[in-house]
Amino acid sequence: MYFVALILLSQDICIVPVTTDAILFSVLAAAAIVTSVLMIIQRNPVMSAIYLIANFFCLAALYLLLRAQLLAVLQVVVYAGAIMVLVVFVIMLLNLGDEQKLAERINVRMMIGVALAFGILLEFLYLFLSPALEGSALEAPVNLGSIGTVESMGVALFEKYLLPFEITSLLLLVAIVGAVTLAKKQS
């Protein structure tokens, strides 16, 4: 349904030839949407986490499709690796079991939430698929050059964005100290 809507909305903007890239994109996009929907309808938090990890792998493959090699690797290592291990560890540590299942049932607030989310979706699709976006950005670049390689990423991070990069290390230090302080037992 998503693809039908997307094709209907964008048919005047572009015509997509069936190529390897297009097939890969379709499969990965469908997999990403299915896993994310399964993630939010699962009652068991561990299953949600597993579907989110699958979703992260789909996004990493999409990054590869966009020639962002380093970010694809970082997506798997940082998101699917570090962050999700932390989440699964906390789920196991708190031993959240069946008592959470009873708390979630369909009610008015849930329906309002889904309706609001659908409203945002319509806004986004209107914005992203509107003719206002038409321009140089819509045409696929002919020469991708060195976009996304480790080298160009390093040049961007250590020349143009050196100060934000250093501040990131400070942020991580603060986060480590904060996490330890918050989670330790009060004596």
Add this chain to the structure above:
Amino acid sequence: MSVPLPYFLGLSAVLFVIGAAGVLTRRNAIVVFMCIELMLNSVNLTLVAFSTFLGDMSGQALVFFVMAVAAAEAAVGLAIVIAVFRNRQTVNIDEINILKW
């Protein structure tokens, strides 16, 4: 690259909205947390798509910083969840309402 930019933007919009729906409907704090990660990822996809299509590395550098902030947020957020669970024995965000009003 034969897939046009609006397809990537549309996919990221759909993923963002699924994450937002999860945040609005789920009551388990950890699942809400994972939905926020999903929303961050969909924005990352937008940034990477624009970066590739415009031939500019700034978008990918920004994604790098988003990942670092997401890691910090995960560590602190889960520590807060553990601290709250220790005091209240629940992660249901309807019952954690001491800061309401």
